[in-house]
Amino acid sequence: MANLETHRIPPRPDEARPARDEAVLSPFGASTQPPQFFPAGKEIYAQGGKSGNLYMVEFGAVRVYRLLADGRRQISAFHLAGEAFGFETDSTHHFFAEAICATGIRVLRLSSFRDERAGELLPMALRGLVRTQEHLLVLGRQNAVERVAAFIADMSERQGGLPQVELPMSRADIADYLGLTIETVSRVFTRLKHKDVIRLPNLRSVEIVKWQVLHDLAA
């Protein structure tokens, strides 16, 4: 099966652009190319490809992942508006990056990662490192319910802590991020729904009803 994803979050670059993108990270200030547009499922870079850029999500969402030879996929991170990705140790990409939905991305060309801008880049890299290490705990030591609960709580936090959480990614993406199957993810969602912890207004959004229960489950 192809990784090609086509679902219908309409591409509206102009009005979809969030208000808060400048000043979030200084390396993406004035001296930068205009944002680039990627439709849903479009590859941003591929494993083995030449690296050296840094990417900033303007709007939309991105998945970064690795593949095993037999096709098993592990998504190491989702990146939403305002977040940066694309760090690499050498000039070759070790991962794949794709737009999940219609996505705008600002590209910063780096002469080298041993750059004079390292002072600004390092904190971003470290945030990613801590994020990834926390995800290790989820994959290594938490069961299906805990993983999904942690995922919903995390997505809510990154969207401002509101009860209405938008999930741009498919169940398959969530499964490959949490180290589960789509069936298990689906079952946990419905179980949480039946327990009135969440509501599911539609396939791509979740409403958190019982915060406390959700956080207890996530821990």
Next chain:
Amino acid sequence: MANLETHRIPPRPDEARPARDEAVLSPFGASTQPPQFFPAGKEIYAQGGKSGNLYMVEFGAVRVYRLLADGRRQISAFHLAGEAFGFETDSTHHFFAEAICATGIRVLRLSSFRDERAGELLPMALRGLVRTQEHLLVLGRQNAVERVAAFIADMSERQGGLPQVELPMSRADIADYLGLTIETVSRVFTRLKHKDVIRLPNLRSVEIVKWQVLHDLAA
């Protein structure tokens, strides 16, 4: 049960020091405190503690981990001689770090992670990031045999690619690193032994007999 570990790799700081420690990483050159000694099981730093240092393993081995409220532990990384650890996003440690066996550590005090040395620190941080992301794939998508095989192969690589691999850590440490139980780790070891993929001269070392099979299993 306590995390206290006491096994018998004799503390011999002077002759145990590896020949190749200078010049490995420039921030650890002349302007640094003398290496500090940690016996087996000794805490190097704790979650919630004040951070701001960077640590370089001179000899021995270190485990970095997180705990869940109920005591489940996930080791995010082992660090061997020549490797650096202790990066944090803010002034607080998000993880625990302990010496696995008798260990010598060189401490670099950083005024801030937004340091003028960021240009030298960034590549180290990025290596850690890629390492951790690759570990995600193992925890999220590989079965017990693949995890153990990948672990042995990785430890061999980091010790120069020799067939004789020293494992300073206990089975419990390996289990908490691979997201398994000690029983499963033990069973996989014996299964690999019976298939003549490895030999187990003693509890703390492995000899790789069939490289190709090991790598096929790890994939």
Next chain:
DNA sequence: CGCAGGTTTGAGCACCCTCAACGAATGTGG
């Protein structure tokens, strides 16, 4: 309306965990 993709739901099973006992290795005190 009918197709296609994604999602949900179900039945059965496999892998790994839990619980338990045993064995091996080390350190201690008599």
Next chain:
DNA sequence: CCACATTCGTTGAGGGTGCTCAAACCTGCG
């Protein structure tokens, strides 16, 4: 030096969580 305690590692039996395989169900769209 040997008995003992203690910790760690191995091995076994049984059960549970999550996976596999399969079918039905939406939902959006041509």
